[in-house]
Amino acid sequence: MGSFSSSASIAKELLAPLRDDIIRLLTELVRTDTVAIPPEGKEAAGQAVLVEFLRSFGVDTEAYETAFVTTSGHRAVRRDRDYSGRRNVLAVAAGSGRGRSVLFNGHMDTVPPGHGKWTGSPWSGTLRDGRLFGRGSFDMKGGLAAQFGAICALRKHGIRPGGDVYAESVVDEEWGGGGGTLAARLHGPKSDACLIPEGTQMEAALASRGGAVIDIGCEAGDAAAYFSSGEVVSPAIPLGRLLGWVDTWVAKRKTVKPDEAYRQFDDPVPVQVLAIEANRFDLSEPYSVPVTAAVRVYFQFLPSEDPEQVLAAVRASLADFERQDPFFRDHPLFWKPAYDPPLVGHALAADHPWARTFVESASEAMGEPVKVTAAPYPCDAGLTQREFGIPTLLFGPRGAGAHNPDEYVEVESVLATATVLLAAALDWCAA
Numbered sequence: 001m002g003s004f005s006s007s008a009s010i011a012k013e014l015l016a017p018l019r020d021d022i023i024r025l026l027t028e029l030v031r032t033d034t035v036a037i038p039p040e041g042k043e044a045a046g047q048a049v050l051v052e053f054l055r056s057f058g059v060d061t062e063a064y065e066t067a068f069v070t071t072s073g074h075r076a077v078r079r080d081r082d083y084s085g086r087r088n089v090l091a092v093a094a095g096s097g098r099g100r101s102v103l104f105n106g107h108m109d110t111v112p113p114g115h116g117k118w119t120g121s122p123w124s125g126t127l128r129d130g131r132l133f134g135r136g137s138f139d140m141k142g143g144l145a146a147q148f149g150a151i152c153a154l155r156k157h158g159i160r161p162g163g164d165v166y167a168e169s170v171v172d173e174e175w176g177g178g179g180g181t182l183a184a185r186l187h188g189p190k191s192d193a194c195l196i197p198e199g200t201q202m203e204a205a206l207a208s209r210g211g212a213v214i215d216i217g218c219e220a221g222d223a224a225a226y227f228s229s230g231e232v233v234s235p236a237i238p239l240g241r242l243l244g245w246v247d248t249w250v251a252k253r254k255t256v257k258p259d260e261a262y263r264q265f266d267d268p269v270p271v272q273v274l275a276i277e278a279n280r281f282d283l284s285e286p287y288s289v290p291v292t293a294a295v296r297v298y299f300q301f302l303p304s305e306d307p308e309q310v311l312a313a314v315r316a317s318l319a320d321f322e323r324q325d326p327f328f329r330d331h332p333l334f335w336k337p338a339y340d341p342p343l344v345g346h347a348l349a350a351d352h353p354w355a356r357t358f359v360e361s362a363s364e365a366m367g368e369p370v371k372v373t374a375a376p377y378p379c380d381a382g383l384t385q386r387e388f389g390i391p392t393l394l395f396g397p398r399g400a401g402a403h404n405p406d407e408y409v410e411v412e413s414v415l416a417t418a419t420v421l422l423a424a425a426l427d428w429c430a431a
């Protein structure tokens with residue numbers, strides 16, 4: 001490592017001996033069920049795998065309880081969640097104290113496998129054509145393996161960057177949670193920059209969107225009267241008109257002028273229907289007229305938007321629709337947010353020192369200019385940057401199938417992500 005070596009070539013050298021270890025960590029994490037379904041989450045087994053891995057490299061590691069967030073009084077806390085036994089893991093590669101610090105933040109929780117058809121077990125960790133399959137492989141155990149691989153490489157070679165390098169694995173990111181990252185920021189460390197290695201196809205995402213999931217529906221009719229009285233009141237057909245109202249919002253949001261970061265997107269602020277419910281088709285449900293009908297709507301928001309203000313306009317419009325509808329006028333709609341307050345987006349200016357350093361380091365490490373883009377989803381970046389003032393960007397592996405069957409991550413891109421993260425940390429933290 002001569003004085004002319006770039007951080008990118010140093011990072012490659014430092015990581016080369018850890019190749020198999022990083023793939024092993026990724027495989028073990030994917031084979032470990034860390035599903036979270038609110039109010040609970042099973043991150044503990046994955047955090048234990050991670051802690052053992054870090055300790056085998058002698059990395060300074062801490063696992064701490066997150067339950068204190070519930071009584072923290074922070075505006076973003078989800079009071080309905082149970083954090084007992086759910087611990088965050090923090091790993092530190094201490095610097096000499098003369099440079100800027102950086103934090104890698106990833107989440108250990110995954111969504112459940114869902115009801116779609118998987119080719120193999122969701123916990124297989126099977127490697128096929130360079131793709132490692134399993135729930136959470138892409139979202140975001142690939143990113144976790146990369147960021148902790150970078151920390152272990154520093155420790156293994158006894159490298160002290162100028163500033164501290166932190167890597168944390170948090171709980172409760174899915175389902176609009178944010179509780180793990182909130183606990184992490186209240187617990188510490190404070191850092192000068194943050195990178196979240198969510199799957200970004202190895203592009204640098206400088207922005208993320210806000211989001212809200214709302215169940216809107218109606219309970220109407222008398223279940224006891226069906227098949228025994230002539231009068232049947234049902235919200236099923238009115239649900240069609242409710243979907244028509246949702247469609248007016250799909251159209252309305254398409255007319256919003258996008259922020260710079262989302263100008264290239266076909267649909268910069270999507271409104272999506274995630275589920276529609278009015279009885280079930282499987283035969284556990286007797287033929288009967290539904291008494292409840294509902295739609296689950298996912299609104300996303302530009303970083304510059306105030307989600308609560310947009311939702312206030314949505315609710316006013318829903319109230320108008322309800323007043324004018326022959327059925328809902330007499331059978332009022334319910335409005336149930338899945339989490340509250342909504343998630344906020346974030347945007348890091350392209351000329352911010354962290355963005356500039358990262359783009360330069362990543363391009364060097366990848367051997368081609370890294371594409372700068374924006375994330376098509378909300379994540380914990382809204383918390384780290386908007387609530388805690390830490391400049392944040394996203395960069396992570398290639399893959400597909402997040403929240404869907406046959407999720408996979410490309411293993412080579414996990415290793416390449418580790419190199420990019422380490423190169424950027426060396427450059428950013430240099431004294």
Ligand SMILES: [Zn+2]
Nearest residue numbers: 107139140198
């Ligand atoms: Zn994720």
